Amino acid sequence: MNEQKLSDKKIDVLISAEDIEKKISECGKRLSEKYSGKPLLFIGMLKGSFIFLADLARQVTVPSRIEFIKTRSYRSGKVRGELEINYDRNLNFSDYDIVVVEDIVDSGHTLKAVAKLIGEKSPRSLYVIALLNKPSGREVEYTPDECLFEVGDEFVVGYGLDMDEFGRNLPFIGAIH
Ligand code: IMP
Ligand code: MG
Numbered sequence: 001m002n003e004q005k006l007s008d009k010k011i012d013v014l015i016s017a018e019d020i021e022k023k024i025s026e027c028g029k030r031l032s033e034k035y036s037g038k039p040l041l042f043i044g045m046l047k048g049s050f051i052f053l054a055d056l057a058r059q060v061t062v063p064s065r066i067e068f069i070k071t072r073s074y075r076s077g078k079v080r081g082e083l084e085i086n087y088d089r090n091l092n093f094s095d096y097d098i099v100v101v102e103d104i105v106d107s108g109h110t111l112k113a114v115a116k117l118i119g120e121k122s123p124r125s126l127y128v129i130a131l132l133n134k135p136s137g138r139e140v141e142y143t144p145d146e147c148l149f150e151v152g153d154e155f156v157v158g159y160g161l162d163m164d165e166f167g168r169n170l171p172f173i174g175a176i177h
Contacts, residue, residue: 006166011157011174015149020131020159020173021055023148027129028059031099038124039063041096043087045114046070047168048103051160052131056101067091069100071110083113093121103161104132104151108142115142132156132173149173 031040039062044053046068057064067088074081098118105111115128133147134156151173157163158170167174 006157006163006176009163010177011167011170012177013172014151014154014156014175015159015173017159017171020148024052024055025059027146027148028056031056032059032061034127035060035062035097035099037062038097039065041093041098041123042066043098043100043118044068045100045102045110048160048162049101049131051168052103053101056129065096069114071114073109080109083109085114085117093118093123096123097125098123098127100126100128102128102130102144103159104134104156105130105142105144105147106134106137107139108137109140111144112140112142131159132161151175 040060042053042057042064044050044066057066069085069087072084074084100114100118102111111128111130115126118126128144129146130144131148133150135150136153154175155163156173156175157167158173160168162168163176
């Protein structure tokens with residue numbers, strides 16, 4: 001069972017709930033100043049960003065709309081296939097200053113493709129924030145505009161991030177051993 005799979009593992013706290021809260025509060029202040037007077041569109045990447053976005057959006061004082069994008073990557077064995085990007089096709093990206101919110105940038109494939117797709121739809125501006133950066137995993141050249149923390153070459157869970165769908169509700173970021 002998946003649940004056992006996670007609870008069997010040892011999880012070391014890498015980033016505490018308090019440290020996350022502090023960074024997000026600082027980030028929210030910066031965004032509130034940067035976008036003062038400009039209505040914002042937050043786009044959260046499902047599912048991993050749901051807690052990060054919920055906390056960050058509440059630290060931002062400019063009027064904000066919130067939407068989500070869901071990606072799925074097809075693989076056969078170790079071969080990476082197409083990345084499917086699902087979003088509300090009625091959304092007019094060109095009406096907004098957009099802030100994309102993601103849990104982690106690892107290989108870089110997901111955010112690179114999403115940033116390209118949104119960029120091609122001519123938003124007023126586009127800014128990409130990842131909670132975590134895992135530079136050791138990078139397979140394509142891509143750097144978000146902002147990453148709040150860096151992690152090493154380890155699998156992390158918590159604060160929205162999962163291992164086989166469990167662990168998202170942990171209040172901290174932990175490494176699995
Ligand atoms: P990418 O490899 O940069 O395209 O990241 C794809 C997705 O893989 C991220 O949005 C995460 O959902 C997931 N991911 C990558 N590394 C980790 C990790 O260490 N823990 C949990 N999820 C991860
Ligand atoms: Mg994700």
